[in-house]
Amino acid sequence: MVAVFQNHTEAFEASLSIGTNITFTWFFSDINQEYSQHSSTELVSLKNHSFTKVGVFLVSVTGTNQYGSLSKNLSVIVQSQYLKDLSFNLPLNANKFYQVNEPVHFLVSFFTATREDTLLQIDFGDGNKKMFILDANHTSHTSDCQAPVLLRKDYGDGCYLQGEVCYTYSIPGNFKPHVTAKNNISSVKATMDLELIVYEEIKSSVILSNIFIPKYKNTTFFLKSPILSKSHPIRWVIRTNEQIVLNTTASSYLQHSFQDIGQHNVSATFHTLQQDQETVQKIIFVKERITSVTLQPVSNYFLETGQSVTFYAHTSVSTPVNFYWNIGGKTYSLQKNFTSSQSHVFKNAGEFHVSVSTYNEVSNVTATLAQRIVVQEPIKLLELLTDEVVSVNVPVLLCVQVMSGSDFNLLWNLGNSLQNYELVKKNGSYACIEHIFKTVGSVNISVVAFNYISNITESWEVLVEEPLTYFSIDILRPTLIGIPIMFVMRTTDVFKKLPHLTYQWDFSNNVSVKTAWPLISLDFPTPGWFRVVVTAYNKVNTTKLRRDFRVNERNSHEVWIENPTYVSVGEEVTLRLNGLKRTGSEDAVIKYSDGITETVKQNVPFR
Numbered sequence: 001m002v003a004v005f006q007n008h009t010e011a012f013e014a015s016l017s018i019g020t021n022i023t024f025t026w027f028f029s030d031i032n033q034e035y036s037q038h039s040s041t042e043l044v045s046l047k048n049h050s051f052t053k054v055g056v057f058l059v060s061v062t063g064t065n066q067y068g069s070l071s072k073n074l075s076v077i078v079q080s081q082y083l084k085d086l087s088f089n090l091p092l093n094a095n096k097f098y099q100v101n102e103p104v105h106f107l108v109s110f111f112t113a114t115r116e117d118t119l120l121q122i123d124f125g126d127g128n129k130k131m132f133i134l135d136a137n138h139t140s141h142t143s144d145c146q147a148p149v150l151l152r153k154d155y156g157d158g159c160y161l162q163g164e165v166c167y168t169y170s171i172p173g174n175f176k177p178h179v180t181a182k183n184n185i186s187s188v189k190a191t192m193d194l195e196l197i198v199y200e201e202i203k204s205s206v207i208l209s210n211i212f213i214p215k216y217k218n219t220t221f222f223l224k225s226p227i228l229s230k231s232h233p234i235r236w237v238i239r240t241n242e243q244i245v246l247n248t249t250a251s252s253y254l255q256h257s258f259q260d261i262g263q264h265n266v267s268a269t270f271h272t273l274q275q276d277q278e279t280v281q282k283i284i285f286v287k288e289r290i291t292s293v294t295l296q297p298v299s300n301y302f303l304e305t306g307q308s309v310t311f312y313a314h315t316s317v318s319t320p321v322n323f324y325w326n327i328g329g330k331t332y333s334l335q336k337n338f339t340s341s342q343s344h345v346f347k348n349a350g351e352f353h354v355s356v357s358t359y360n361e362v363s364n365v366t367a368t369l370a371q372r373i374v375v376q377e378p379i380k381l382l383e384l385l386t387d388e389v390v391s392v393n394v395p396v397l398l399c400v401q402v403m404s405g406s407d408f409n410l411l412w413n414l415g416n417s418l419q420n421y422e423l424v425k426k427n428g429s430y431a432c433i434e435h436i437f438k439t440v441g442s443v444n445i446s447v448v449a450f451n452y453i454s455n456i457t458e459s460w461e462v463l464v465e466e467p468l469t470y471f472s473i474d475i476l477r478p479t480l481i482g483i484p485i486m487f488v489m490r491t492t493d494v495f496k497k498l499p500h501l502t503y504q505w506d507f508s509n510n511v512s513v514k515t516a517w518p519l520i521s522l523d524f525p526t527p528g529w530f531r532v533v534v535t536a537y538n539k540v541n542t543t544k545l546r547r548d549f550r551v552n553e554r555n556s557h558e559v560w561i562e563n564p565t566y567v568s569v570g571e572e573v574t575l576r577l578n579g580l581k582r583t584g585s586e587d588a589v590i591k592y593s594d595g596i597t598e599t600v601k602q603n604v605p606f607r
Helices: none
Strands: 004-005 009-013 022-028 033-039 045-052 055-065 069-078 084-089 095-101 103-111 119-123 127-135 149-155 160-168 173-175 179-180 186-193 196-201 206-208 213-214 219-222 234-240 241-251 253-257 263-271 276-285 293-294 302-304 307-315 321-325 330-337 339-346 350-352 353-357 366-369 371-376 381-384 389-391 395-403 410-411 421-424 429-436 441-450 453-465 471-473 485-490 502-507 513-515 519-522 528-537 542-551 559-563 575-578 587-591 597-601
Touching: 009 022, 009 055, 022 045, 033 045, 033 587, 045 055, 084 179, 084 186, 095 353, 103 119, 103 179, 119 160, 127 160, 127 371, 186 366, 196 206, 206 276, 219 263, 241 253, 293 353, 293 366, 302 307, 307 321, 321 339, 330 339, 381 441, 381 453, 395 410, 395 441, 471 542, 485 528, 485 542, 502 519, 513 519
Parallel strands: 004 069, 095 196, 213 276, 302 371, 389 453
Antiparallel strands: 009 045, 022 033, 022 055, 055 069, 084 103, 103 160, 119 127, 119 179, 149 160, 173 196, 179 186, 206 219, 219 253, 234 241, 234 263, 263 276, 293 307, 307 339, 321 330, 321 353, 350 371, 353 366, 381 395, 395 429, 410 421, 410 441, 441 453, 471 485, 485 519, 502 513, 502 528, 528 542, 559 575, 587 597
16 A cells, blocks of 8 residues: 555556566556556556545556456545644643743644655734744754743644644734644644733733633633632623623632623622732623634636636634635635625636635634636647658557647547547647548548547548559550550559549550549550550559550551550440451451450440
């Protein structure tokens, strides 16, 4: 079992010790898809893969040849590099009232799958900030907390990092520290639930507590007085809207849970060292704690650059709260209301997170849009870079160039409904597929380049031709002057018209003729030796043949048959017999190659 990060490209390697003609088949369960790689000599297969989901997945590879197969499986834990579950507070049962120059210990914990390049920044609320690098050595064993120090850090169950930070406040006040944890992928923030109360040496009687208190939360009030007599109990009274909601005696500490929001008056009556009675009061405000914030889904998560979107959010409380938006790394100022809306123009392509943080004096909650906003540029150009003429049964590359600032897919249609998807991740990328055309003729090819917001289609015609094979030149008639001689260029055993093939006939008597059929009929008026050069060509091949032949004188008694140069199968043909003496008494016997014999008169047409 191995662990990898989400959206990181990982290289997997499989190898065999012996074998030939190995086909490696990879299977990745996160996408439920197989990939095959074949090699006649290689015993090693490399496959890159990026896991887009978090979880435990299976990667398997099988090596196969004609003798058998071997398989191996590997379990992969895919973890997110996004930080989450950040917690920041005081230790359990710690005092929330501290005197100036008294060390304060903070506890912080969060989820992180990586233990490197993680930073922790704490704002202590008094103007001091401290950045901690959470590497293996960045801890301190000192007990001096005058400056912020990271006393300890450790990894608990799973990937939760826990740390303890010590700091000493040098000025009094109510402080609300907050912390930010971040790495190269993400950042998370957290704020202490309640204000931290830091006081100077008490010279007069005072009730120490937070001014803002969450509804239903058990709150501690502390009476601090230099003249307090500890031999007498203290009378605590809490009033809401002039109505007494609590009247009790206790020690210098009082714990109470408020059931109503609003302003409340807390008073403590005590005996002094001089046995006098004294009363001190404090005004506090009870606020409703934010328990949830809802970030409404948008109607379209796939946008074009320059497009504006408005996001909406509302909380679980019935009082106004502050909203703080982070849209694709851009933050927007706080808005205090019951609900919030924020418009944003996405100027650059990419994938963006959208989050909104809500807080009031006693709580804060952050919500993140479950699905990222994908912003893409429209595809600007699709240019075809493929030859117009190719050979049949020969692998050819079909290429396009796509101009786009965003990722896109290609959908090929190669005339036989063959479709292939290919993800391209570079602007101005060339994308090619290999294909073998099985039939001769014109093939209409189309390709669609598309992403989430645009598409472009281009199509063109590819001419698929047969490569030229062995040819010969045959002469089908007697080579006599005055009689048309037929020349035929054909393969060894087949005479046929090949599609898109052109024939150039060049004779030594300065006659040149171009034909679409592989035959020509030519009459030579003079005897002698001649030469014919035939060039057969199409847009993918060329072949050239030469043949010498002699044309003889024709005797007066020679007979020949006039016929068309070429005919179609099943076509009725008219032939004329020439050269018979004109005595009117002679007959001619005509024999055909298919076995038919026919007797005709001189100069009489026959069929």
